[in-house]
Amino acid sequence: MNDFHGALEPPKVGVPAKTADGRDVEVPAGGAAYLAGAAKALREGQANTVTVSAGDMIGATPLPSALFLDEPAINAMDLVGVEYNAVGNHEFDKGSAELLRMQTGGCEKHTSRQPCRLEPFDGASFRFLAANVRRADGSTLFPSTGTKDFGPVQVGFIGMTLKETATLVSPAGVAGLTFADEAVTANAAVPQLRAAGADAIVLLIHQGARTDGLYNDKGCPGLSGDLLPILDRLDPAISVVISGHTHRAYVCDYKRPGGGPLLLTSAGRSGIMITDIRLGVTAGGGVQVRSAGNVIVQGEGFTAGTKQVPLNTEFRTFGADEATAALVRRYVDASLAEALRVVGRLSGEVTRDLNEDREQTAGNLIADAQLAASRGAGAQVAFINSGGVRTDLAPAADGSVTYGQIFAMQPFGNSLVTKTLSGAQLKAFLEQQFASGTNTAENPNMLLPSAGFFFAYDLKRPAGDRIVEMLLNGRRIEPGASYRVTVNNFMASGGDNFTVLANGVEVTDAGSDLDALEAWLAKGVKAPGLGRIKDRTAR
Structure with a gap:
């Protein structure tokens, strides 16, 4: 087995x-x-x-x-x-x-x-x-x-x-x-x-x-x-x-x-x-x-x-x-009270299913929660690695979501880290989805961004030049500007071959990833849609 x-x-x-x-x-x-x-x-x-x-x-x-x-x-x-x-x-x-x-x-x-x-x-x-x-x-x-x-x-x-x-x-x-x-x-x-x-x-x-x-x-x-x-x-x-x-x-x-x-x-x-x-x-x-x-x-x-x-x-x-x-x-009995505790509400199901642009709603939800949790650290955008999203999240008929559900979705116990990256480093980070270690154009390791951030890619372009557009709140990312970026500690230290993140500065701890998701759902949120990533590879 x-x-x-x-x-x-x-x-x-x-x-x-x-x-x-x-x-x-x-x-x-x-x-x-x-x-x-x-x-x-x-x-x-x-x-x-x-x-x-x-x-x-x-x-x-x-x-x-x-x-x-x-x-x-x-x-x-x-x-x-x-x-x-x-x-x-x-x-x-x-x-x-x-x-x-x-x-x-x-x-x-x-x-x-x-x-x-x-x-x-x-x-x-x-x-x-x-x-x-x-x-x-x-x-x-x-x-x-x-x-x-x-x-x-x-x-x-x-x-x-x-x-x-x-x-x-x-x-x-x-x-x-x-x-x-x-x-x-x-x-x-x-x-x-x-x-x-x-x-x-x-x-x-x-x-x-x-x-x-x-x-x-x-x-x-x-x-x-x-x-x-x-x-x-x-x-x-x-x-x-x-x-x-x-x-x-x-x-x-x-x-x-x-x-x-x-x-x-x-x-x-x-x-x-x-x-x-x-x-x-x-x-x-x-x-x-x-x-x-x-x-x-x-x-x-x-x-x-x-x-x-x-x-x-x-x-x-x-x-x-x-x-x-x-x-x-x-x-199971010993974990039941914690598993059934209602932590918040969600308007509809989010899934790990990838659309034609390799985007998923479950990752988008987590990224939104992590951005909200790290706003106090100056965060402008958050990313979650697709491998960090372990299950879909389907609320009950009344919209309620339990701790057991969000734990299954994020079981690693990671902490959130906010770092400052230049626009050029942010682009290099996104390029590593397609060209770093085991991350390849044939088998990309996708990053799901928080609301307000958009990127597009073209897999027929050479490695290192596949990101063709990056926008934050509708404004183009400038190579020489500084941006506050939140990721989990696994990624922050270079996990999943995202080694560029290790070069980030002004590091701030932003708490637990699971706590962030719980706090976000406690407000009662609308299930996020798609449209944050676009595949512009010519077919």
Whole structure:
């Protein structure tokens, strides 16, 4: 599995699927108790099994997990039966010291929240792996590899995150750590595992791909993504790659140049699927047989607004594991009063859906709230990175919005920072949406601005010259003028490859991003529309 993100409760997600007779349907999926039930059902009757995860088990989590520092997510994964988890970028959201506590347990405080708030925390029974996460002395934060002994044969695991992790989390959270090249690191671990007796080697990597097919389309049409160049450089001794990060689901027989067959899998996100991988391994002979299929974790139907997704009897249903269900109930009940507290009102739904200009209303709402909260610091414009907006926001019939809803929308606990940038720096900042690190013209990392700011771009222009218009309250941005700009602390320190922001001056703290959104909604606001961004690329 991969990208669980502390989804203790069923996330009200329907998996698009096809029935045996070719009909398109949605299958309800997810929930830690059903995930544990599915894992146990798939292991039942099998003598040789191991359950593993490819990262982002914690971080960016719903309130019942996040309110308790993701301790319940770790405990739930113990009950699921996980034995190894490769760290992902979100494992570092609260810093390496807190991540180490997730492994070893205890109640030492590393964040603003109180550890062990509901009960003592013993840490994970499973092992974190971090082959490419290095301290200054060259040692790894967690072990690079692990081995599962099946009597006559042994299976070795290499675990790692993507090398860009340092740009995807707050720099303070990864201070003193470096993230090495994935393929080089994996290949270096192969001789060690061979020497330790591994007959088959599996890579758990928090990097991923995308396909145009459904969750179990073995043809993997349109396979693409940052993982593929890594696969092409792997030692042929690595037979299976279990991936994540993109939140996509796929099972592929990947053909690497001159390297023989490679089984590539990903199980989507939030515990909605689990990949059932079958290997035939002989002592000294490696993997002789390999197959896999993604299994939808169907346990109960759901209603979301006017949408109803009932159980689908054409797909397997799993019972809830009782111990995991009890754990979930305990933490959900403990978070309920806070989750249901009404914080304000909104005139209509805002979503993360991108229009043709790559703009979204949910991001616009957050940017407006952040500008309002930082006016006292002189802010003239605020920006939110699209990755910082985690859910849509749909008010109740009376317009009310709860704390649980806005927490799900902004679960990171970021603070707001206001900086002074020149007009030239502001343009360079916006250019980095399309040409900085992993931000490219093909896969832009969009910034959503507050009301009153407008920008237009042309992706056919050369890198560094794609922003063709910038207006603040109808007036053109002047290169030599100064502007007060608000962003979250993650971006302010260069996160998401927005490195220009680190050069800002006259830095002012403007409080919590979540507090800003709560205060904005408390006034009762109209859902913002679109029109702040324009794509002027000629078609």
